[in-house]
Amino acid sequence: MFEDFQGHAWYWVALGVAGTLIFYSRFYVQWIASELKGRSVVPPAFWYQSAIGSFLLLIWAWIIQSPIGALSQSVNLVPYSRNLIHIWREQGHISRRREWLMQSFVAAVVMAAVVVVILVWWREYDQAQQGPAEEARRTAFWLAVGLTGQALFAGRVLVQWIATERARKSVMPLAFWYMSIAASLLQITSFWQRGGGELLYAAGLVASLFVYVRNLWLIHHGRTDAVVKG
Numbered sequence: 001m002f003e004d005f006q007g008h009a010w011y012w013v014a015l016g017v018a019g020t021l022i023f024y025s026r027f028y029v030q031w032i033a034s035e036l037k038g039r040s041v042v043p044p045a046f047w048y049q050s051a052i053g054s055f056l057l058l059i060w061a062w063i064i065q066s067p068i069g070a071l072s073q074s075v076n077l078v079p080y081s082r083n084l085i086h087i088w089r090e091q092g093h094i095s096r097r098r099e100w101l102m103q104s105f106v107a108a109v110v111m112a113a114v115v116v117v118i119l120v121w122w123r124e125y126d127q128a129q130q131g132p133a134e135e136a137r138r139t140a141f142w143l144a145v146g147l148t149g150q151a152l153f154a155g156r157v158l159v160q161w162i163a164t165e166r167a168r169k170s171v172m173p174l175a176f177w178y179m180s181i182a183a184s185l186l187q188i189t190s191f192w193q194r195g196g197g198e199l200l201y202a203a204g205l206v207a208s209l210f211v212y213v214r215n216l217w218l219i220h221h222g223r224t225d226a227v228v229k230g
Contacts, residue, residue, distance in 0.1 A: 008063060008197065016060035016200050023053025024204030027211035040218040042172050044087050051080040055109065057201070062116050064197030068146035068190060070120045072153060072201075074113040079161040081106045083170040090169055142193045149186030152179050174219060180212045 026049035033043040054076040061069035081102050088094035124143070128136040156179035163173045184205045191202035 012060070012063045013197075015056055016063070016197060019053050019056030019060050020200045020204045021053075022049050023057055024208050026050055026053065027208045031211045031214055034215065034218050038218075040172070040215045042170065044084075047080055047083045047087065047170070051077055051084065054080065058109075058113055058116065060197070060200070062120065065120050065123055066194075066198050066201070067117075067121050067124045067143060068150060068187065069198060069201055070113070070117045071147075072150050072187070074117050075110055076157065077106045077109050079157045079164075082161060083164060086164060086168065086170050142190050145186055146190030149183045149190060152183035152186070156180055156183065174216075177212050177216045177219070181209065184209055184212070 026046045029049065030042055030046045034040045054073045057069065058073040060066075061073060085094060085099055085102060088098070124139070128139050156176045159179070160172055160176050163171050188202050188205045191198040191205070
């Protein structure tokens with residue numbers, strides 16, 4: 001099966017599957033922690049899975065040349081690492097050297113990710129220019145749908161990041177979950193329409209929808225926003 005998946009070697013497919021499982025299962029880890037607490041909470045494992053999964057999915061986006069996939073994972077390590085730094089600081093496990101190493105690594109990955117995004121999008125544009133006009137319009141439409149979803153995803157991360165910086169601890173505001181649902185629905189349709197290796201992104205997003213809804217239920221009934229489980 002792996003050898004036939006969009007013509008990629010099994011180890012690249014395995015990397016994509018691993019990235020999908022790690023990245024999108026983070027919300028199930030968060031959900032289980034919330035159920036145990038009886039309110040919406042975010043355990044530190046959520047941010048570790050976010051960082052590792054995002055890194056692997058960025059590589060997968062390059063392998064399958066996914067414009068939306070590359071863009072969606074390009075700068076995620078910045079807020080993920082900031083949340084981890086705040087968690088380490090709150091737990092008393094941070095040092096200036098550890099923080100500097102983390103920020104240096106993230107900066108290097110983000111710079112590489114920007115290059116990946118530029119190259120992948122340029123390839124997509126070049127292929128669209130060489131194909132039929134109708135196909136180019138269709139591709140542009142579904143990319144626009146995916147971009148709208150990504151704008152909401154980026155917005156939710158920004159909202160969460162600002163809330164975290166203001167609180168000086170990792171927190172998850174209510175708006176994060178509403179934006180997550182809307183963004184997921186848009187990106188699922190975009191990835192699904194493009195097919196191939198991008199179906200891994202769609203599958204992960206579908207699996208996350210229930211957890212988003214469940215968190216909203218816990219927040220409204222528990223009357224509390226999500227906070228990091230210390």
